[in-house]
Amino acid sequence: MKPALPPVLRPAAFVLAVVGGLGALVLGLVYAGTSGATGPDATLVDALAWSGDPWWTIATVIDFVGEPVGAIVTMVVFLVWCRFSRRPRTAVTGVVAVLITVGLTSGLKPVTGRYIHGEFLAYPSGHTGFAVALTFTAAFGALRRGPASVLLVVCAGAAMGWAEVTMGAHYPTDTLGGLGVALAVVPVTALLVDVVATRYSSSTAKGTAMSLIDTAKKIAARAEDLGQRALATVGAKQSESAISADAQGYWNSPGEKRWKDNSHWRESDTFDGNDLWAEIGKRHLDMFEGGARLAGFDRPWNRVIEWGCGGGANAIHFAPRAREFIGVDISAETLAECEKQVAKVCDTPFQAVEIDVANPEAALSAVTEPCDVYVSFYVFELIPTPEYGERLLRIARELLVPGGLALIQVKYDPGTWRTRPRRRSYRSGLAAMTTYRVDAFWQLAERCGFTPHAIQLVPKNELDERYAYFFLTKS
Structure with a gap:
């Protein structure tokens, strides 16, 4: 079974986890109890907050990914991909890592007590944490080389961070805090999923392991079905002739999984x-x-x-x-x-x-x-x-x-x-x-x-x- 965190990526992943965790901690201590863009934030806000269209529209679209409905759609797409690429461990890691990351970013806001616009808790950014956590997990599952994984995560974090700053929802350092939390959470979660799955794959606990795997597969299958139905609902239906051709191909392929x-x-x-x-x-x-x-x-x-x-x-x-x-x-x-x-x-x-x-x-x-x-x-x-x-x-x-x-x-x-x-x-x-x-x-x-x-x-x-x-x- 494909690991959630390939062994070759583990050293680099845990270096990023340590850097991300320490960075989020330091920024939290520095900006705790503050309100307003000072120091690096003031400079970065002027550089990053691009006003007017099309930038505001683009930022709104990116921000939607971290909103409840957008996050659900994104998770469905992620789980569909996990199912088709046969990565149940990655699916479990993604769900757990996102829940932990969003939970931590939400829980740390009142602890740090940093406000934006005088009334909204800002540090760390949950939107950025969500985007990075899911992208980081997917990068482990899809890519074999560390630099490519890092680039993908940086791009996702930068895009969401820019959107949050442009919309005035966060200061730049808030988004760096969300990035740091996600970097700290994902490698640990992925390793724990791999360890548990490997341990349960032993002969003494094979039944329990298969139960966990079956549960993950069912979740991924349900998510895939919901995604396909959503596409059909918005008009992306296949023609009867196209479906007929797919059906003919399936039933003429005895080697297909579960064909018998x-x-x-x-x-x-x-x-x-x-x-x-x-x-x-x-x-x-x-x-x-x-x-x-x-x-x-x-x-x-x-x-x-x-x-x-x-x-x-x-x-x-x-x-x-x-x-x-x-x-x-x-x-x-x-x-x-x-x-x-x-x-x-x-x-x-x-x-x-x-x-x-x-x-x-x-x-x-x-x-x-x-x-x-x-x-x-x-x-x-x-x-x-x-x-x-x-x-x-x-x-x-x-x-x-x-x-x-x-x-x-x-x-x-x-x-x-x-x-x-x-x-x-x-x-x-x-x-x-x-x-x-x-x-x-x-x-x-x-x-x-x-x-x-x-x-x-x-x-x-x-x-x-x-x-x-x-x-x-x-x-």
Whole structure:
């Protein structure tokens, strides 16, 4: 695992920590109880406080980074970067170091008692401390050479310090104090994170270490998801064709992380050492039989089609009931795995239909006879957009005989910002790409030529949350 503070940078980092800590202490003692720009401050204020536009606008933008909303946005961006670069230690260091730095700068203000404009506590600058703490942490994670790290930190501190002086929020020495506090905090925090993570990685505490790592990953994943949704909200959505291309690339890459888990292969980590893989299909079969009774569906299951058959968790339960089983999927490897699992439990003929994400309608020419039963589980949440789901519903209707029964599972949207369709960055959020309001999907099914009979909601199960199962017959 990548260290928060690479060993090669530790000597230089702790020299900076000592210099920064001592510098902040000395400046605090010198300027404690003062009010007004004197000595070096007076000279620097005249040199740095650039009035008028565009300087005031630029300073306001930089200052926003240290304001509550700006700081949250900046932290989200930082955590997204940590996730994509696989640096959980850096993520933890950044969060902890920022909290400590902001806490110290806030706590030291009443202790030093330095005022600006006669009423505002000024020393040390929390905005500068925040900017330097986060930049210093990122520099350790991204750069291998000390001089480059120092340059990045100096630039961040100088930019924020200039902005604070230009806006009249701080004296120049206040910003140097914030810089010093951050320089003192970050290396110590990073080293402690590395030590704790290394110690917990030993065999005697492996479980606890993995728990800490998993927690950091979840935090980073949530931050990344929030960032992607924020981009989509302001209009930075990807087109359906772009998302489809990303999806095709993902499902055609069996070596991708968690690919077998997401494809529901029996041998994946999710189903290792438990009965969940077989239990999922059994639950769905029981659910289908209950829905069939409710809808008055009593015809023979001559031909059953599963859209998105995955590794066969459902197929091994539905195929023995059918005269022919048709599995549709994007991945040839997954289709082969599903056929292998079906062959282990029955001799029902298996037809594999491989399609491209961009052209699901190709299944209509591959399946030459109408089907009595259509099922699709853990698929509609993975499709590119809600509009793409309408295409799948129309295909499903074409595949069914009149009166044929479909059971389709979707992920439902209870109406919150976090549960809307994601509409971008498929690989990092594939299980949250598409959601539907329950009433909207019911109405969509009606427009596509189905008669909805019932809905079963599953707020949470072992795999995820917010599932709605729709029982539909072809009108």
